[in-house]
Amino acid sequence: MSAAPPVSIAALRGVRLTSGALVDIALDGDEVLAVVPAGSPLPDTDGEVLDLDGYLVTAAGAEPHAHLDKSQSWDAIQPAFGDLERAIESWHAFAATLDEDDTLRRARSTALRMLASGITSVRTHVDLLRGDDALVGVRALVRLREELDGLMDIELVALGGPNIPDAVFEAALDAGVDLVGGAPHLADDPIADLERLIALARRRDVGLDLHTDESLAGADTLAAYARLVAGWNRPRTAGHCVRLSMMPATDLAALADEVRAADIGVIALPITNLYLQGWEADHAVPRGIAPIGRLKAAGVRVAAGADNVRDPFNPVGRCDHLETASLLVAAGHLAPADALDAVTTGARDVMNLPFAGPVAGARADLVAVRAASMGDAVAFADADRVVIHRGRLVSRTTVTTLTAVPTPTAAPATAS
Secondary structure (H helix, E strand, O other): OOOOOOEEEEEEEEEEOOOOOEEEEEEEOOEEEEEEEOOOOOOOOOOEEEEOOOEEEEEOEEEEEEOOOOOOOHHHHOOOOOOHHHHHHHHHHHHOOOOHHHHHHHHHHHHHHHHHHOEEEEEEEEEOOOOOOOOHHHHHHHHHHHHOOOOOEEEEEEEOOOOOOHHHHHHHHHOOOOEEEEOHHHOOOHHHHHHHHHHHHHHHOOOEEEEEOOOOOOOOOHHHHHHHHOOOOOOEEEEEOHHHHHOOHHHHHHHHHHHHHHOOEEEEOHHHHHHHOOOOOOOOOOOOOOOHHHHHHOOOOEEEOOEOOOEOOEOOOOOOHHHHHHHHHHHHOOOHHHHHHHOOHHHHHHOOOOOEOOOOOOEOOEEEEEOOOHHHHHHHOOOOEEEEEOOEEEEEEOOOOOOOOOOOOOOOOOOO
């Protein structure tokens, strides 16, 4: 592979699909033109040809729930370890001094790490702040979206609490934010704040992406959310939904029916919720992850994301959709194939993006990982990756490992 990003790609040769088949893939601009058995003739298109022997190809990763404005602020804040309430307090204290250029720098660093891992589409929440400069984070992320145009797709969600006036939301939308967000379950009157946010989105004719039921025993807003948006034709999603993990099966089934009927996509966020939830438990610590396996079985559109990265809400994170997939297997009891779907095609579906993947006619957003199988890709998450966004190579990582050769041992003699 001599091609250096960014460059248009005509074909991928010798790549393995998750089914195990070895194929060649022709690309034509931002579309997958053909997928044929390896070594077969391919139609001629413009661009470089990549030999990907030893790589597995899937749809590119999609991050449906990020907080790029907060990312990589842990070291500057030095917050106390703890639950959601402590994290919010730590962030609000820091946000009072937020700097636009510093926010852009941290967000850019995180976004480029995501891109290198194979994530080509990101939906990120951005805080609307209290005080004189409520849009400092918005300005930083609008600049980031402009910088990375052509390399990755970035969608912005205005995140404001009940103390943020409608006028500030309106100003954020005017400044380039795409969706209305919030966390109504944290308000003194959760349903009133939920109704306010939905009315605002309807008035501006934009979609909704709400933090929903983000504690194990807190307010129930998802059912009301489903009832209030039923029949609406704009995108709507619900992130976190960890309260659902504590519900009896019959209650969960009834709620899943309402969510499916309202066509609300549910986004699980395993790494952040594993960190934030369960601190108050005086017995076995619960997992605190939205039960997207059961929701998917009930017909709900589901996805998963990484949420926070090295900020007061999560001190770790690798900006890697395969890390999220691995956590869904280990802590969410999803099969590896379902976990991979939740962070690729499932995430794109919940984000209302065009279908992508190694399929003729699909959007040419692809990631090739050095792996012998789909299971190996999820388990080992090899850093050797080739990332294609809309038919162009946008990132390539090659790792060299030098390991001492072990000394062979002789097999023990067998008794005669």
